[in-house]
Amino acid sequence: MSRSRIHRRKQSGRRLEDDFSRRAKRDGYPARSVFKLEEIDQKLRLFRRGQRVLDLGASPGSWTLYAAQRVGREGKVVGLDLQPHSAALPPNATIEVMDVREIAPRDRFGERSFEVVLSDMAPATMGHRASDMARSYELFMVAMEIALTVLVDGGAFVGKIFHGGEFQEAHAAMKRHFKTVRVIRPKATREMSYEVFLCGLGKRPDAPVLPEPQPREERSGSARGSAESAQSR
Numbered sequence: 001m002s003r004s005r006i007h008r009r010k011q012s013g014r015r016l017e018d019d020f021s022r023r024a025k026r027d028g029y030p031a032r033s034v035f036k037l038e039e040i041d042q043k044l045r046l047f048r049r050g051q052r053v054l055d056l057g058a059s060p061g062s063w064t065l066y067a068a069q070r071v072g073r074e075g076k077v078v079g080l081d082l083q084p085h086s087a088a089l090p091p092n093a094t095i096e097v098m099d100v101r102e103i104a105p106r107d108r109f110g111e112r113s114f115e116v117v118l119s120d121m122a123p124a125t126m127g128h129r130a131s132d133m134a135r136s137y138e139l140f141m142v143a144m145e146i147a148l149t150v151l152v153d154g155g156a157f158v159g160k161i162f163h164g165g166e167f168q169e170a171h172a173a174m175k176r177h178f179k180t181v182r183v184i185r186p187k188a189t190r191e192m193s194y195e196v197f198l199c200g201l202g203k204r205p206d207a208p209v210l211p212e213p214q215p216r217e218e219r220s221g222s223a224r225g226s227a228e229s230a231q232s233r
């Protein structure tokens with residue numbers, strides 16, 4: 001590709017990103033990532049009124065706010081994140097500050113207590129591709145294990161993962177536990193990002209309830225202030 005063509009592509013990518021950011025602000029969402037969830041929702045018909053939704057990696061709060069609006073007042077959204085949120089949330093939504101890798105989901109929420117589990121968690125990118133991929137895979141698998149514990153039979157899980165590294169293993173695991181699995185890269189994703197969303201619909205009734213994930217002592221893979229997590233919002 002010629003240099004001027006690369007330049008033009010970068011320019012139009014940036015214009016699209018600015019456009020998403022402007023629209024998010026106009027619509028009252030703190031981050032443009034809301035359009036990723038909106039596209040996934042439009043493709044998969046993820047939400048119904050009255051549902052209970054668990055949102056992992058929820059700050060600054062766009063996905064939580066969007067999900068809360070979609071499930072309505074009779075539904076409920078519980079968000080968890082390392083960092084506090086900035087979105088003004090309606091009464092049916094909360095975001096608590098915590099490391100998702102530290103929670104014991106069965107004790108905290110009980111089994112089969114949510115219809116939808118979302119994870120937009122992203123690791124602190126180190127600029128070393130293999131390490132970034134490994135951290136993303138780890139966060140995805142923690143989220144999937146939580147989903148398998150707390151989802152009702154037939155429930156849905158959407159999880160962010162970097163494409164590369166152990167992506168195929170994660171995809172295969174999803175296929176074992178969900179009737180339908182889709183890989184979606186929403187238009188609002190930054191052009192340079194590796195991220196895609198693995199979406200599982202119809203949690204199989206025979207999906208084993210997995211042992212509680214072990215709390216990790218080493219937290220360096222988390223996304224406090226990370227480049228990719230901040231940029232990917």
Ligand SMILES: C[S@@+](CC[C@H](N)C(=O)[O-])C[C@H]1O[C@@H](n2cnc3c(N)ncnc32)[C@H](O)[C@@H]1O
Pocket residue numbers: 031033034056057058059060061062063064080081082083098099100101120121122123139222223224225229230232233
């Ligand atoms: C891309 S942002 C999420 C944006 C959010 N979905 C929204 O629409 O506002 C990724 C988030 O994952 C969170 N995160 C990363 N690792 C985490 C962990 N171990 N536990 C909880 N949150 C984590 C980061 O703090 C960051 O806020």
